[in-house]
Amino acid sequence: MEKKEKVSVKICVGTACFVQGGADLLLYQDFLDPVVLAGCDIQGVSCIGGCKDDAMQVRPPYVEIAGQVFGEMTQEKLCKLLQEAIHA
Amino acid sequence: MLELNNQYTTIKRQVHTAVLKQFFQDTLVENVDKIPIQLIPKQRTSNRCCIYKERAMVRYRIMALLGFDIETEDDEMKSLSSYVQEIMEEDKPLSPLLTTISTACSSCPPDRYMISEACRGCFARPCLANCPKDCITFSGGKAHIDESRCIRCGKCMEVCPFHAVVHIPVPCEQACPVDAVKKNADGYVEIDWDKCISCGKCAMSCPFGAIVERSSIMTVAKKIKNKDHMTAIIAPAIEGQFPGTLTQIKGALLAAGFSSVIEVSEGAHETCLHEADELAARKREGTGFMTTSCCPAYMNLVDKHLPFLGGRRSSALSPMAYTAMLAKKRNKETSVIFIGPCLAKKDEASALGTIDGVLTFSELASLFVAKGIDVREMDTTDSEDVSYFEDCREFALSGGVAACVSKRAAVGDEISLFQVNGIDRKMVRVMKTWEKRPVDADLVEIMCCEGGCINGPGVVAKPSVALRLRGGNKASRPVEAMRAILKQKE
Numbered sequence A: 001m002e003k004k005e006k007v008s009v010k011i012c013v014g015t016a017c018f019v020q021g022g023a024d025l026l027l028y029q030d031f032l033d034p035v036v037l038a039g040c041d042i043q044g045v046s047c048i049g050g051c052k053d054d055a056m057q058v059r060p061p062y063v064e065i066a067g068q069v070f071g072e073m074t075q076e077k078l079c080k081l082l083q084e085a086i087h088a
Numbered sequence B: 001m002l003e004l005n006n007q008y009t010t011i012k013r014q015v016h017t018a019v020l021k022q023f024f025q026d027t028l029v030e031n032v033d034k035i036p037i038q039l040i041p042k043q044r045t046s047n048r049c050c051i052y053k054e055r056a057m058v059r060y061r062i063m064a065l066l067g068f069d070i071e072t073e074d075d076e077m078k079s080l081s082s083y084v085q086e087i088m089e090e091d092k093p094l095s096p097l098l099t100t101i102s103t104a105c106s107s108c109p110p111d112r113y114m115i116s117e118a119c120r121g122c123f124a125r126p127c128l129a130n131c132p133k134d135c136i137t138f139s140g141g142k143a144h145i146d147e148s149r150c151i152r153c154g155k156c157m158e159v160c161p162f163h164a165v166v167h168i169p170v171p172c173e174q175a176c177p178v179d180a181v182k183k184n185a186d187g188y189v190e191i192d193w194d195k196c197i198s199c200g201k202c203a204m205s206c207p208f209g210a211i212v213e214r215s216s217i218m219t220v221a222k223k224i225k226n227k228d229h230m231t232a233i234i235a236p237a238i239e240g241q242f243p244g245t246l247t248q249i250k251g252a253l254l255a256a257g258f259s260s261v262i263e264v265s266e267g268a269h270e271t272c273l274h275e276a277d278e279l280a281a282r283k284r285e286g287t288g289f290m291t292t293s294c295c296p297a298y299m300n301l302v303d304k305h306l307p308f309l310g311g312r313r314s315s316a317l318s319p320m321a322y323t324a325m326l327a328k329k330r331n332k333e334t335s336v337i338f339i340g341p342c343l344a345k346k347d348e349a350s351a352l353g354t355i356d357g358v359l360t361f362s363e364l365a366s367l368f369v370a371k372g373i374d375v376r377e378m379d380t381t382d383s384e385d386v387s388y389f390e391d392c393r394e395f396a397l398s399g400g401v402a403a404c405v406s407k408r409a410a411v412g413d414e415i416s417l418f419q420v421n422g423i424d425r426k427m428v429r430v431m432k433t434w435e436k437r438p439v440d441a442d443l444v445e446i447m448c449c450e451g452g453c454i455n456g457p458g459v460v461a462k463p464s465v466a467l468r469l470r471g472g473n474k475a476s477r478p479v480e481a482m483r484a485i486l487k488q489k490e
């Protein structure tokens, strides 16, 4: 079987995201399932621009999963989205 | 205590950011009355009874942010813009530091124990056997508690094999270590200022956001706009509260409009030297234990509830007080703004008179967001020597103060330590016994917040996050260097 590529996950650690709940996401080592952790390549990245984009429908904190930006991220939401992403 | 990030903190941060943004765009007076509607649009699914109540709450949060005391200064006929105009004229005093919104208070029913659906009416009935007041009765195959006789000891809850007994506290009352939160005649929350020690625990516990801080951020925002000379003195707990290193946080403060930044750890070094000397003298005289004096909530506790500890407190000033002196020494004209995780510091600041404003990390966060400042984009170059006070950054953690004092004690002086890590009701009872049975230690370190200042009521990141981010760099005082870089950018 071919080895699956890891899902790229970028957690925004720009100030706007960090102070609006994004800080909690940095504990991902603790709250994500080991299988999910193994299937993802998770990084903290500088402001991805969402906070300055007036057209954004959702509020910070933002996380980019495989190229798609999600907002109002919480630990629970991230667990669920990444579960789906690694099985996609 | 509530989890730090919740719906309430989210909306609070949104309100604060929106107000500050308008303020810096010089449009606050015109637009402030629109903010409640913008933040709570018609389409929103409300977390309260309806969007209109939510909007009313936003209005109150804006009043508190502006520095008004909602209990005494709420005039429903008055527009928010006239409140704004008022504070443009005159700064509000620092205390009282909390204010309550009675229409937000859900007047939670008195603390009680209740038997839930889960009760199976079992044969052994350990609840019945263990209740010291015989207030459990059985009817319809289930246990019931006779409210009028219940003394809320919780025995039934401990013994029920089905976890069928639930304890429903009144969050604000339960959180207060000194019984200062009460209900008034109408059943709404009220704070007894004669008892309150300003720990902020009630505000962090109310699930309805009915107890709010009266902010002094507008005092600072006005100074920023006027380009007044301001020195930010930053509490040791700041590291880990924002993304990026301590050096970058200092850079962000300069970018936000502060003229200079000094770490309160520098003043903490002074506190430690003083405490180490004093401790040595007390040991020589054999007068018994001495407590630290840097936690202002503890200082209030002693003044209001445990006066016998008065003479036990170190006479050292707090790190904030020494740092304010340093700031004034470096520039006589400067306004000193303390930035920390603490609400009680506002009491200390009003008593001292050398501090011109107190901000919490959470308020600073809104300032950064409103001004579009990203801490991580600041320069990371360190400069200057901080080695003599660097260890005092540990003042932010429980155990840190004692460690720094011990380090500064004369060689050969063995200091025995005792730690009070967080003050709750139980701890207050323990401390009361010290009158008859003094603590068997030389130095008693006392922190009102469990874990230390990194768990204070004004934090942005919870301790587990902050601890990971702390110590990222051995930052120094790069203030001069940072200013040069910012100038170049202009």
Ligand code: SF4
Binding pocket: B104, B105, B106, B107, B108, B170, B171, B172, B173, B188, B189, B205, B206, B207, B208, B209, B210, B211
């Ligand atoms: S917890 Fe909040 S809503 Fe409940 S009584 Fe206290 S202040 Fe009111």
Ligand code: SF4
Binding pocket: B098, B175, B176, B177, B178, B179, B180, B181, B191, B192, B195, B196, B197, B198, B199, B200, B201, B202, B203
């Ligand atoms: S002592 Fe603390 S918990 Fe009690 S009323 Fe004052 S701030 Fe609230």
Ligand code: FES
Binding pocket: A012, A013, A014, A015, A016, A017, A018, A046, A047, A048, A049, A050, A051, A052, A060, A061, A062
């Ligand atoms: S800070 Fe996260 S998008 Fe800007």
